[in-house]
Amino acid sequence: MPTPFQAEAWIEYAIGMIILFTRIAARCSQIGLKWDGDDYFAVLAVVFFTGELVMLELIGQFGSITGMSDELALTLTHKQINRIVVGSKCLLAGWISYTTLIWCLKACMLFFYKRLTLNLRQQGLVKITGGICIAGYVATITVYLTHCHPIHSLWQVYPYPGDDCALNISKYLALVVTNVVTDFMILYIPLPLLWSVQIPLHRKLRFGLWICTGRFLMVAAVLRYILCLRDVSQINISTIWSIRETFLGIMAVNFPILIPILMTFLSKARYAISSVKPTTGSGGEALPDSLRLSHVDRFGKKKTVHEITGIDNESEELIVKKGDWHAESENSVGR
DSSP: OOOHHHHHHHHHHHHHHHHHHHHHHHHHHHHTTOOOHHHHHHHHHHHHHHHHHHHHHHHHHHOOSTTOOHHHHTTOOHHHHHHHHHHHHHHHHHHHHHHHHHHHHHHHHHHHHHHHTTTSTHHHHHHHHHHHHHHHHHHHHHHHHHSSSSGGGGGOOSSOOOHHHHHOHHHHHHHHHHHHHHHHHHHHTTHHHHHHOOSOHHHHHHHHHHHHHHHHHHHHHHHHHHHHHHTTTOHHHHHHHHHHHHHHHHHHHHHHHHHHHHHHHHHHHHHHHHHHSOOBOTTSOBOOHHHHTEEEOTTSOEEEEOOOOOTTTGGGOOOOOTTTOOOOGGGOSOO
8 A cells, every 4th residue: 555655756757757758749749850959858857757756666665874873773684774775875866866857857948948049148048057057967966976975874874974974964955055046047037038028918928827837946945955954864755845846847847848739739629619610700601710710809800810830839939029139020929
């Protein structure tokens, strides 16, 4: 019988994998194998999300040195000690898998921004943020592997290796700093564009909602840090919050890809329904297809015609800020 923690973890894993595979399948359907960088990192996210959950399961089965003491270690059998050693090694692997997954999601966001801000000055900010993210990842993994020396102290049961080795305090500190700082930089990139971009209001609101999910991730990261340090000897708190944070990250990162998919599906469904029973004008003739797909107000006056172009059309658009550069009218987003 699975514990509540296991049930939650596997449910979130299943939903997260559905989201990732839906995104990958949609991109393959649209562009084939001519992938962008975020598509490759989405595949890596599948690998490391699976690795994270497997490591959490093994930690739950074998245990770890978190909460260990010399008195408790002396009561353990040789078999129990060997299991804890294996579990503690899985704990280190779990930290690395979790952190790598978080940074893969950051990379997905940055590559998406790179397409979104094509030929704009924000490209420089995207590149700077990407460089800082790489440096932050290297620094975080370096702390994981060096804060407890020698490294085998991370799975040493007896004698007690010390609080920093057993309780992973340095890992929490390094992660919360690099994670929150890079999240904030990624969150800032689209803000200047959101105010001046030439797109309909409903799409501005959609982008605004997407940006708000980035704030939730920052809150989740800080909350995980606070809760874990409040009771640092309980490994369950750390593991459950790691899976929650990565699950929220997967949802947030794939939001701009999945929404166009949903909108396209609904548009095709409406078109199929209208094809069965054609809409007629005042003269009794069927209206053109473009008018069937158009947005019509309550008075029957056509307001806007939305072109249904593909699954990821929004992510491929060129967002042009007034005064940044002179572009041809067909390159603007306001159509």
